[in-house]
Amino acid sequence: AYKVSRRLRYKVPPGPRALPIVGNLYNIKPVLVRCFTEWSETYGPIFSVYLGSQLSVVVNSAALAKEVLKDNDVQLAYRNRTRQINKFSKNGSDLIWADYGPHYVKVRKLCTLELFSIKRLDALRPIREDEVTAMVASIFDHCTKPEDKGKAVVLRDYLGMMAFLHITRLTFGKRFIDSNGVIDEQGQELKYILNNAITLGTKKSAFAEFLPWFSFLFKEQNDALAAHDARANSFTKRIMEEHTLARQKTGNTKNHFVDALLTLQEEYQLSDDTVTGLLWDMISAGMDTATITAEWAVAELVRNPRVQRKVQEELDRVVGRDRVMTEADIASMPYLQCVTKECYRMHPPTPPMLPHKASTDVKIGGYDIPKGTTVSVNVWAIGRDPAVWKDPLEFRPERFQEEDVDMKGTDYRLLPFGSGRRICPGAQLAINLVTSVLGHMLHHFAWSPPSAEDIDMMEQPGTVTYMSKPLEAIPTPRLPAELYKRVAVGNV
Numbered sequence: 452a453y454k455v456s457r458r459l460r461y462k463v464p465p466g467p468r469a470l471p472i473v474g475n476l477y478n479i480k481p482v483l484v485r486c487f488t489e490w491s492e493t494y495g496p497i498f499s500v501y502l503g504s505q506l507s508v509v510v511n512s513a514a515l516a517k518e519v520l521k522d523n524d525v526q527l528a529y530r531n532r533t534r535q536i537n538k539f540s541k542n543g544s545d546l547i548w549a550d551y552g553p554h555y556v557k558v559r560k561l562c563t564l565e566l567f568s569i570k571r572l573d574a575l576r577p578i579r580e581d582e583v584t585a586m587v588a589s590i591f592d593h594c595t596k597p598e599d600k601g602k603a604v605v606l607r608d609y610l611g612m613m614a615f616l617h618i619t620r621l622t623f624g625k626r627f628i629d630s631n632g633v634i635d636e637q638g639q640e641l642k643y644i645l646n647n648a649i650t651l652g653t654k655k656s657a658f659a660e661f662l663p664w665f666s667f668l669f670k671e672q673n674d675a676l677a678a679h680d681a682r683a684n685s686f687t688k689r690i691m692e693e694h695t696l697a698r699q700k701t702g703n704t705k706n707h708f709v710d711a712l713l714t715l716q717e718e719y720q721l722s723d724d725t726v727t728g729l730l731w732d733m734i735s736a737g738m739d740t741a742t743i744t745a746e747w748a749v750a751e752l753v754r755n756p757r758v759q760r761k762v763q764e765e766l767d768r769v770v771g772r773d774r775v776m777t778e779a780d781i782a783s784m785p786y787l788q789c790v791t792k793e794c795y796r797m798h799p800p801t802p803p804m805l806p807h808k809a810s811t812d813v814k815i816g817g818y819d820i821p822k823g824t825t826v827s828v829n830v831w832a833i834g835r836d837p838a839v840w841k842d843p844l845e846f847r848p849e850r851f852q853e854e855d856v857d858m859k860g861t862d863y864r865l866l867p868f869g870s871g872r873r874i875c876p877g878a879q880l881a882i883n884l885v886t887s888v889l890g891h892m893l894h895h896f897a898w899s900p901p902s903a904e905d906i907d908m909m910e911q912p913g914t915v916t917y918m919s920k921p922l923e924a925i926p927t928p929r930l931p932a933e934l935y936k937r938v939a940v941g942n943v
């Protein structure tokens with residue numbers, strides 16, 4: 452009766468037929484962005500989809516993205532927390548899962564002014580360069596072994612390790628790897644926690660969130676979540692204690708996030724749950740995203756040798772062949788920056804973004820969006836929309852030389868980091884890291900495909916867009932051997 456009365460009161464966007472109880476869980480295809488893009492061709496640029504009984508609205512055009520992220524920014528700045536996420540995030544006491552309100556505003560201010568300030572990003576640059584050059588060194592070691600010469604490497608292995616070491620170092624202030632290159636005991640524990648979080652999110656009990664009839668699975672889920680929480684908390688507590696001790700001993704405050712948060716805890720009146728939640732937010736938001744973008748970028752460059760050569764010409768002109776590039780060189784390499792942008796256009800790593808939730812009734816595209824509805828922006832579809840991009844399926848960085856399009860939230864055609872008050876606070880950090888990774892990879896190596904077969908450019912199922920098949924490519928060194936050393940930094 453409630454549903455019927457709601458249906459009569461509201462004119463919600465059209466969408467695929469939803470069954471009772473399961474909604475559209477029965478006909479959602481595994482690669483979410485492709486499924487949503489197909490549905491937008493059938494039902495229009497705004498459509499409804501039911502995850503169980505939860506109404507979700509997906510928008511698929513730049514004009515509608517503006518309505519969501521600008522015109523109704525405040526009203527759509529809540530988050531939808533499932534029971535499981537509520538537990539993980541301690542009822543949204545972090546940033547990612549907090550509803551918009553005084554807590555959110557305070558924590559967001561802390562992120563903008565303190566964690567992601569230009570000064571701090573600059574102070575943390577040596578960590579980025581250290582990890583990128585360490586990755587280059589290990590690819591070089593591998594591909595120059597006589598038995599591996601000319602063979603393809605699985606790039607994700609290297610990118611994943613670099614991203615793991617970078618984000619954990621940035622957040623927890625430690626490199627969890629010993630002098631033999633083996634992940635130490637604490638690092639193994641961290642890896643376990645991260646993998647377990649993914650497992651918990653994909654277990655059958657996670658579906659119980661959408662299907663109340665399966666709530667008997669909650670018991671199993673609750674136990675697993677409590678055990679996970681205890682391990683993650685004890686890990687974080689130990690790291691925090693180590694840092695507090697080191698600070699007391701040396702009197703020095705380091706630049707990484709754990710030290711920053713502990714020293715600002717009183718000033719910003721942050722609970723322990725918020726400090727812990729913020730640390731894990733940075734790890735979960737900042738790890739896969741960089742790996743995904745860099746892997747797609749190299750895949751595009753292997754498929755487009757013309758573009759690869761053009762970047763290498765720019766690198767040789769600006770950096771030369773007798774030194775290693777640094778982030779400071781990026782400003783002088785406009786074509787490399789266009790390549791990064793083109794990759795974010797075609798392969799945004801979190802394409803339906805994080806769903807926003809309506810805190811009140813709003814109207815989008817002339818339709819009613821009742822309070823409590825979740826709203827997603829399909830930035831993958833927008834980045835490939837022929838109405839706004841010429842030849843959208845062609846990887847052509849030159850389009851950004853012809854027209855400068857901002858990718859940090861002011862142009863609704865290109866929104867890899869979202870826009871408005873919930874825009875990704877790590878956007879500049881991510882752009883710096885990915886551009887630096889690409890620059891180093893192309894300066895140090897020429898990349899070629901392992902066979903004449905075209906690379907599989909399909910996405911993996913899920914909400915983040917990993918390549919369905921990890922990229923394999925052959926690296927051929929192009930600089931003198933002494934330039935392949937890790938540029939290690941000490942205590943940042």
Ligand code: HEM
Binds near residue numbers: 548733868
């Ligand atoms: C390629 C890299 C990245 C991409 C494409 C990306 C993209 C996004 C997107 C689309 C959102 C959701 C925006 C919204 O809800 O409207 C987001 C949120 C967020 N990102 Fe990123 N991100 C990246 C890297 C990072 C990094 C490196 C960090 C931190 C170290 C980070 C931290 C966050 C946080 C904390 C939020 C939640 C913001 C909020 O809810 O207010 N991200 N990101």
